[in-house]
Amino acid sequence: MDDFAKDSKRFRVNLMKRKHRVQMGVTYDDELECNMCCCNGLTRERGSEEGHLQELDGIGGGCCPGGGPEDECKDEEKSHPVPKIFFATRTHKQISQVTRELARTAYGSVPMTILSSREFTCIHPEVSIVPHKAEACRELIEQEQEQHLHFQGKSCLFHQGVKRLSDQADLQGCWGLSRAWDIEDLVTLGRRTKACPYFAARALAAQASLIFCPYNYLIDPQIRQNIDIHLRGQIVVLDEAHNIEDSSREAASFSLSLPSICSASMELQSFAKTSETRASAYDALYALCFSIYGWMEEGENGLAQRDFELWCREWSGKEMVAILQGWGITPLTYKVLQRNFNLILEREEAQNIHAAKGNSKKNLSKRQVFLPAISAVTKGVLQGLLMVLGYLFKEEYRYAEDYRVVLARSMASSAPKPDQPDAEGFFSRQPVGKRNKSRIMAPLLTLHLWCLNPAVAFSEIAESAHCVVLSSGTLAPLTSFASELNTPFPIQLEASHVIPENQLWVGSLGQGPSGRPLCATYKNVDTFPFQDELGDLLLAVSQIIPNGLLCFVPSYRVETSIINHLYNHHFQQIILSSFPSFPDLYSQFSLSLFTYLLQAGLLTSPAHFSPA
Numbered sequence: 001m002d003d004f005a006k007d008s009k010r011f012r013v014n015l016m017k018r019k020h021r022v023q024m025g026v027t028y029d030d031e032l033e034c035n036m037c038c039c040n041g042l043t044r045e046r047g048s049e050e051g052h053l054q055e056l057d058g059i060g061g062g063c064c065p066g067g068g069p070e071d072e073c074k075d076e077e078k079s080h081p082v083p084k085i086f087f088a089t090r091t092h093k094q095i096s097q098v099t100r101e102l103a104r105t106a107y108g109s110v111p112m113t114i115l116s117s118r119e120f121t122c123i124h125p126e127v128s129i130v131p132h133k134a135e136a137c138r139e140l141i142e143q144e145q146e147q148h149l150h151f152q153g154k155s156c157l158f159h160q161g162v163k164r165l166s167d168q169a170d171l172q173g174c175w176g177l178s179r180a181w182d183i184e185d186l187v188t189l190g191r192r193t194k195a196c197p198y199f200a201a202r203a204l205a206a207q208a209s210l211i212f213c214p215y216n217y218l219i220d221p222q223i224r225q226n227i228d229i230h231l232r233g234q235i236v237v238l239d240e241a242h243n244i245e246d247s248s249r250e251a252a253s254f255s256l257s258l259p260s261i262c263s264a265s266m267e268l269q270s271f272a273k274t275s276e277t278r279a280s281a282y283d284a285l286y287a288l289c290f291s292i293y294g295w296m297e298e299g300e301n302g303l304a305q306r307d308f309e310l311w312c313r314e315w316s317g318k319e320m321v322a323i324l325q326g327w328g329i330t331p332l333t334y335k336v337l338q339r340n341f342n343l344i345l346e347r348e349e350a351q352n353i354h355a356a357k358g359n360s361k362k363n364l365s366k367r368q369v370f371l372p373a374i375s376a377v378t379k380g381v382l383q384g385l386l387m388v389l390g391y392l393f394k395e396e397y398r399y400a401e402d403y404r405v406v407l408a409r410s411m412a413s414s415a416p417k418p419d420q421p422d423a424e425g426f427f428s429r430q431p432v433g434k435r436n437k438s439r440i441m442a443p444l445l446t447l448h449l450w451c452l453n454p455a456v457a458f459s460e461i462a463e464s465a466h467c468v469v470l471s472s473g474t475l476a477p478l479t480s481f482a483s484e485l486n487t488p489f490p491i492q493l494e495a496s497h498v499i500p501e502n503q504l505w506v507g508s509l510g511q512g513p514s515g516r517p518l519c520a521t522y523k524n525v526d527t528f529p530f531q532d533e534l535g536d537l538l539l540a541v542s543q544i545i546p547n548g549l550l551c552f553v554p555s556y557r558v559e560t561s562i563i564n565h566l567y568n569h570h571f572q573q574i575i576l577s578s579f580p581s582f583p584d585l586y587s588q589f590s591l592s593l594f595t596y597l598l599q600a601g602l603l604t605s606p607a608h609f610s611p612a
Helices: 070-079 092-102 133-150 168-173 183-193 197-204 215-219 221-226 241-251 258-274 279-302 317-326 331-356 361-366 376-393 455-464 478-485 528-544 556-566 570-578 583-600
Strands: 019-023 026-030 085-089 112-114 210-214 235-239 254-257 304-307 310-316 403-414 440-451 467-471
Touching (some): 085 215, 092 210, 112 197, 210 215, 215 221, 215 235, 215 241, 215 455, 254 258, 254 376, 258 376, 279 331, 279 376, 310 317, 317 376, 376 403, 528 556
Parallel strands (some): 085 235
Antiparallel strands (some): 019 026, 254 440
């Protein structure tokens, strides 16, 4: 295998007598063996006098504690850096479980970080309580930069203190996080040191060997671009990978509403009129957005009703490519649009750096420090559109048939209309308790660019990463799973089931105890006859299996509907049959269950639950 091929270049290393050495949390016990060369990207095969070095292609940092010429190690360090390990799973709670187990192993002191959103890490007293924390944070940082140049405006004290937590050595040595830590530990430390945990976690990634993050941070190309995640040559581990297919489809899809594309068009047009050096770039992007906006308005008249309050029309990916070509958008012009988009993003950074060179007030007064930048909404619209266009045009329309374009009009909730002035131009301000805070329903036209093939987004990771490891308890059958991702997995391990075969039965029940069919379709799942039959079935099975049941349902909505109906009689009998000789336990269990369901909002009224 190429990954394990011996490098033709060898290093002669010194022999040592018995030495006990600890590095990176791992203990090595060498007796009359060669030193392990710990240069970046190089590991030696043990058992030989001369270290045959392996090449690891990736990005990362490392050390050279000894055993070889220092200058040669530095040369190899630049050309063959050690890859980082990206460990991704679905939720932050699962990351907490992994880091807790990592702290118990010999690798608990490996430099690490956890990438997360501002929803979990923002500690600013004002930004942390607003609904759109990301936009509020960006505005505050821009004001901080303006304060640095104009000596006015607000700033974020926590963002200024990021350097206190941006070094792995200081984090482990000075601040006490010497073992694997959780995101809550970093948030607590950020409050104590007045340092932003969000930006500190991103800064720690530069020196980290192990990086934890949710799925979408690696799968979604827009997120990877926004937070500068580069997977070329890295090692990617995806835990609970049975959800990776849906995540990949969602990452390569994009939806935009008519108001958002209209707002982006107007904003780009305004920038095109006022810009002196980038007018052509804004004009080209404005033409793209305006063409889509006009096409959506024109297509609204040809929608057909598909469901209650739902009208839509569908196009294939190839048909959408033909429409784009009619607008003059081809693979060649797409590259021009992408360059223009990168150009308008670089413009703000260039102006900031250019203005920062002037330190005196005299220089600042002669030039405009901050030029207007496109809003986050417009940036998201352009970024999503260009992402989908890139996939449609990639490799001579390879993925065009994997897309479906749907123009849909449906009823959606929106904020209440602002107060209207009276005939004399005055606004009547209602008391706080009587103001109308309810949202109203209004028709909304939305363009959906849906990707149906998970390999579209996943192929980028598989082609760039040094190694991709998928782990889950429900990946079988592995052949169809690899086919869906269009990625071969030459190394596969499928362990035996933990339950003995004599205790396992797999079957299908088409009807309940009374003979009524168990047809859990969308039309039947909320009907009382189906839910009664399901309750009778659970009751009958609970009388045969005394140690409890685990029942799965398609969604939380179905779960809530079934629980609200069955709690009157079926579930009480199931609990009694499961714990016939423990009335005190049942009474305590009933109270705890009732409290949980009431707090979780799963009961519409206390009458739906009456302990026996």
